[in-house]
Amino acid sequence: MQYPTTPCLSKYIKHYLVFDIPSNGQKRYRHFSNGHNGIVLTLKKEEFVSINSKTTLPETFVFKQISDNQDFYISGATSIVIVLFQPFGLYNLTGIPANHFVSDFEDSSLIFGKEILKLKNQLQSSSNSNEVINHLNSFFTHKIKSNNPLINPFLSNSIQLVHNKKGDISVNDLCAQIGVTERKMQRMFSKQIGVSPKKFICNIRLHHFLSLLRNEKGFLSLTNLSLQAGYYDQAHLIKEFKKIVGFAPSKYQKTKRLAVNLIEF
Known part of the structure; x- marks a missing residue:
């Protein structure tokens, strides 16, 4: 719970x-x-x-x-x-x-x-x-x-922007909107988060897709959901999904889940 x-x-x-x-x-x-x-x-x-x-x-x-x-x-x-x-x-x-x-x-x-x-x-x-x-x-x-920790405002704003865009943003656009170089962005993410900006964006986009999948009532196809989540097409979604989760969305839907990203199989 x-x-x-x-x-x-x-x-x-x-x-x-x-x-x-x-x-x-x-x-x-x-x-x-x-x-x-x-x-x-x-x-x-x-x-x-x-x-x-x-x-x-x-x-x-x-x-x-x-x-x-x-x-x-x-x-x-x-x-x-x-x-x-x-x-x-x-x-x-x-x-x-x-x-x-x-x-x-x-x-x-x-x-x-x-x-x-x-x-x-x-x-x-x-x-x-x-x-x-x-x-x-x-x-x-x-x-x-x-x-008495201090939060880096550039990093905090970057994360908020990625969430607001639901992962549908490139690293270049992220850097441009936050006002930092790509090198600085990479260093901030590596030091304070532990993954690259690109990987973080991919994670947020995938979990946006999963939220759409959970709330989907059977009216939309996987292709429509993938486009709605910011993927180029269904093939792009399945490739990214398998890379992160390890298998296709169809198998994920059949698993018993303790949390969105914690599954029994």
């Missing part, structure tokens, strides 16, 4: 997600890029393994911006809390450049210290979702007050 954060945190955190995964043996999931990074906190100790890297993940880890998708499996029942940052939120809260992360998943304690383990214990002891959200808000409000 999705929960909002407080107004003062909304500049840095998009929302929280809380899931209960029942015990039905080993389940395989796929996470694909959406323009955000975040923190995962597993509240019940079960095996959480990245299939791509063939490693068992920590009970709490940071996932960075990814180019396409990551597969993992969970054995047994567990509860998961996800903190989904705004594109530059993790950088602003930690001061760590996004391009300094070596792997797709990093132990949260290496970034946030023992405080994150204390937070996880608080979440595990919570009796309901409201308590969970209150602990999360308290933790990140303290981080903001301690760090």
